[in-house]
Amino acid sequence: MVKAKVKKAPSQRKSPKKSSQSRSPNPMITVHIMGRAYSVPAEATIMGAIEHAGYQIVRGAGCREGFCGACATVYRLPGDYKLAMGLACTTLVQDGMSLAQIPSFPAEKAIYDIEELTPDVATMAKLYPVIFRCVECNTCTKACVQGLLVMDYIQAAKRGDIEMLMDLSFDCVSCGMCVLRCPAEITHYNVGVLGRRLFGRYLRKESPELVKRIGEISGGNYDAEYEVLLAMSHDELKKRYYDRDME
Ligand code: SF4
Ligand code: SF4
Ligand code: FES
Secondary structure, eight states, X not given: OOOOOOOOOGGGOBOOOOOSSOOOSSOEEEEEETTEEEEEETTOBHHHHHHHTTOOOSSSOSSSSSSSOTTEEEEEOTTOOSOEEEETTTBBOOTTOEEXXXXXXXXXXXXXOGGGOOSSHHHHHHXXXXXXXXXXXXXXXXXXXXXXXXXXXXXXXXXXXXXXHHHHTTTOOOOOHHHHHXXXXXXXXXXXXXXXXXXXXXXXXXXXXXXXXHHHHHTTTTHHHHHHHHTSOHHHHHHHHXXXXXX
């Protein structure tokens, strides 16, 4: 199993390539948000720039840390014919960028009872027959804001390789950008969710470490520590969280 990719911390956010704009203190650049030009801080994320411009983000934001996929954004850079995709909370603005948020994308989602399924290609074909329309253009992989091998996980779904589907789709944040671009109109992220559920329900190996840890929790080994945390104020908890040893 491929190790889950570590999410980028705010300090590691995607930076634009070097621009001709000099980085003097508090430089401002121009971005076009929903067709209108605004002057925004050059070091802002797209989300920060949208809010700096005066918009209140109601639907296009959740975690603000690159995990939830609510802030999918399409943008173009001056002189670049390519349409680019990114998460507004982790992608920095660039001078001349033109952008629009797509907080939700309409997509078919199969309804099923996981207890009544089998982890194989027959289930995939029944619940998501559209995957067999894939023309292997790889556009979904190029569109993925997480850099996932999206076409490959759809191919795994077509073969009934549930473990590969789970593995390759593991870091999907369900932003919908691949769905937006797919000429076969496949709803990739829902296929990935089904694969991960099937793997978790039928194929995962038993974990002795997990059984041991659940036993420790049930046995009250951590009760005293929980009591200490529950008695803390919000600020004390915040301090403790950010002061913790990072891996
Ligand atoms: S696979 Fe699709 S929905 Fe998932 S993160 Fe990539 S672009 Fe977003
Ligand atoms: S964009 Fe759609 S058709 Fe193209 S490779 Fe991806 S799933 Fe297949
Ligand atoms: S707000 Fe959650 S990924 Fe951007």
